[in-house]
Amino acid sequence: MNPTLSVLLYASLAAGAASLGALPFALRGRLPLAWIGWANAVAAGLMLGVAHALVSVGMEREAVHVAVGAALGIGFIALTHRATGTGDLDLNRLDETRPEYGYQVLLVSTLHAAAEGVAIGTATALSLKFGAFTAAAIAVHNVPEATVLSAILTSRGVRRRDAAGLAVAADVNQVLLAVVTYALIAAAPPLLPWAVGFAVGALVYLVMAELLPEAYRQAGRTSIALATILAMAIVVLLDALRPA
Amino acid sequence: MSDVPVTVTVFWYALLTALATGVGALPFALVRVVSPRLVALANAVAAGLMLGASFALVVEGTRYGGGPTEIGVLLGVAFVLAAERLMRDREVSFAGAVGAGAKRMLLMVGVMTVHSAAEGVAVGVSFGGTGALALAITMAIAVHNVPEGLAITAVLRPRGVSLVRCAGWSVFSSLPQPLLAVPAFLFVQAFTSALPYGLGFAAGAMMFMVFEELLPEAYGEAPRAAVAALASLFLVAMVVFQHYL
Numbered sequence: 001m002n003p004t005l006s007v008l009l010y011a012s013l014a015a016g017a018a019s020l021g022a023l024p025f026a027l028r029g030r031l032p033l034a035w036i037g038w039a040n041a042v043a044a045g046l047m048l049g050v051a052h053a054l055v056s057v058g059m060e061r062e063a064v065h066v067a068v069g070a071a072l073g074i075g076f077i078a079l080t081h082r083a084t085g086t087g088d089l090d091l092n093r094l095d096e097t098r099p100e101y102g103y104q105v106l107l108v109s110t111l112h113a114a115a116e117g118v119a120i121g122t123a124t125a126l127s128l129k130f131g132a133f134t135a136a137a138i139a140v141h142n143v144p145e146a147t148v149l150s151a152i153l154t155s156r157g158v159r160r161r162d163a164a165g166l167a168v169a170a171d172v173n174q175v176l177l178a179v180v181t182y183a184l185i186a187a188a189p190p191l192l193p194w195a196v197g198f199a200v201g202a203l204v205y206l207v208m209a210e211l212l213p214e215a216y217r218q219a220g221r222t223s224i225a226l227a228t229i230l231a232m233a234i235v236v237l238l239d240a241l242r243p244a
Numbered sequence: 245m246s247d248v249p250v251t252v253t254v255f256w257y258a259l260l261t262a263l264a265t266g267v268g269a270l271p272f273a274l275v276r277v278v279s280p281r282l283v284a285l286a287n288a289v290a291a292g293l294m295l296g297a298s299f300a301l302v303v304e305g306t307r308y309g310g311g312p313t314e315i316g317v318l319l320g321v322a323f324v325l326a327a328e329r330l331m332r333d334r335e336v337s338f339a340g341a342v343g344a345g346a347k348r349m350l351l352m353v354g355v356m357t358v359h360s361a362a363e364g365v366a367v368g369v370s371f372g373g374t375g376a377l378a379l380a381i382t383m384a385i386a387v388h389n390v391p392e393g394l395a396i397t398a399v400l401r402p403r404g405v406s407l408v409r410c411a412g413w414s415v416f417s418s419l420p421q422p423l424l425a426v427p428a429f430l431f432v433q434a435f436t437s438a439l440p441y442g443l444g445f446a447a448g449a450m451m452f453m454v455f456e457e458l459l460p461e462a463y464g465e466a467p468r469a470a471v472a473a474l475a476s477l478f479l480v481a482m483v484v485f486q487h488y489l
Contacts, residue, residue, distance in 0.1 A: 048295075052299050059483065063484050067481070070476075071480070074473060078469060082469075201480060204475075204479055208468075208471065208475050209469060209471075209473075216459075222325070224455065225451075225452055225455035225456035236314070240306045
């Protein structure tokens with residue numbers, strides 16, 4: 001298969017996985033707050049695991065370019081948070097009634113997914129297998145993230161089916177950015193270490209600025225720490241077992 | 245290089261990280277109260293450095309075996325969790341004998357001391373890997389100790405404890421580091437197959453401290469954008485620094 005088509009396929013599957021995030025609502029009407037906290041923590045751990053896998057591969061190339069790329073990634077997400085006025089937004093409020101709140105949350109989810117698209121595209125440029133691995137990790141990560149998003153949307157009166165659709169829609173730009181990133185690196189290979197750094201910086205910053213601060217408010221810090229580390233350890237272990 | 249001088253080096257490095265805790269008392273020579281926000285930002289820096297150091301430990305451990313490293317991570321998490329539970333129970337049984345202020349002071353120094361046991365193991369074990377790893381881990385732990393000393397002093401100083409004693413208690417809380425670093429180093433030297441478990445253990449213990457204490461405390465006192473930026477930047481800086489050693 002054409003490698004660009006592979007990226008398209010991997011990223012599409014990852015984005016589609018978000019639809020599974022609405023499933024817990026089919027089983028239970030409303031989720032306890034602690035569950036949402038753990039979903040956030042698992043999502044955070046999976047992202048950190050992907051960042052770990054990317055950085056340990058990327059460091060074997062020009063480390064300075066990776067570092068500068070990472071600073072750019074951190075700066076980019078911090079600036080988009082500031083520009084959209086979502087830097088200090090409480091992301092997981094189920095009782096917020098302001099009409100614009102739902103759109104703000106969707107906007108944040110969309111920007112978040114964009115950074116993950118860059119990660120999938122970069123990983124695929126490193127190797128097809130690594131791309132499939134990263135896309136799988138992001139796909140699993142999209143599920144708890146979509147659960148959190150669906151919880152907010154359904155609490156605002158959105159129907160469950162529509163909430164699942166919106167959760168997938170928020171992740172669609174993941175596909176676009178994965179393909180664009182892959183194509184850019186294929187056209188200009190020196191961009192690779194920069195892209196690795198950008199993806200790592202953006203992933204880590206998103207974990208620290210969005211997922212963890214919310215998680216600590218939703219469940220006890222010990223359970224959050226355990227969920228985050230376990231999710232991260234699973235990705236790291238699978239990465240270590242991945243055939244080279 | 246024979247084993248004896250290396251053992252001495254391990255001791256000195258770990259003693260250095262313990263002394264770094266005392267540095268945390270110094271800002272209180274200038275002011276009576278250091279703002280909780282400054283402590284929170286220092287914790288965010290420490291969280292980034294320790295996560296970066298854990299990344300390096302896991303990469304190094306995976307080189308010797310992925311499974312053992314993971315088991316080590318889980319053991320490290322379980323150790324800190326169990327040690328903290330134990331401390332909490334002890335503290336409750338002491339509660340009748342001491343006042344509320346003294347209880348908080350004892351808890352603060354006690355919890356920090358338990359922590360540093362795991363950190364000492366981290367320093368010792370890292371000497372079983374490459375030299376660069378040992379230097380990076382020692383630096384991460386030393387920097388992490390400064391806000392710990394800051395936090396201890398912030399609790400003791402307003403209760404009338406002198407600055408010298410604050411620094412003394414800060415260093416005391418880190419003394420398990422040199423004491424445990426040496427046996428940990430000798431252990432992985434004697435049983436080379438234990439190295440990946442040890443590296444994983446150190447990573448797990450440090451990560452648990454980051455996610456269970458440093459980060460939630462930092463988010464509580466400082467804006468999350470500042471915490472996130474400092475923690476992510478120092479994580480990346482640590483990984484790059486370790487690469488060039």
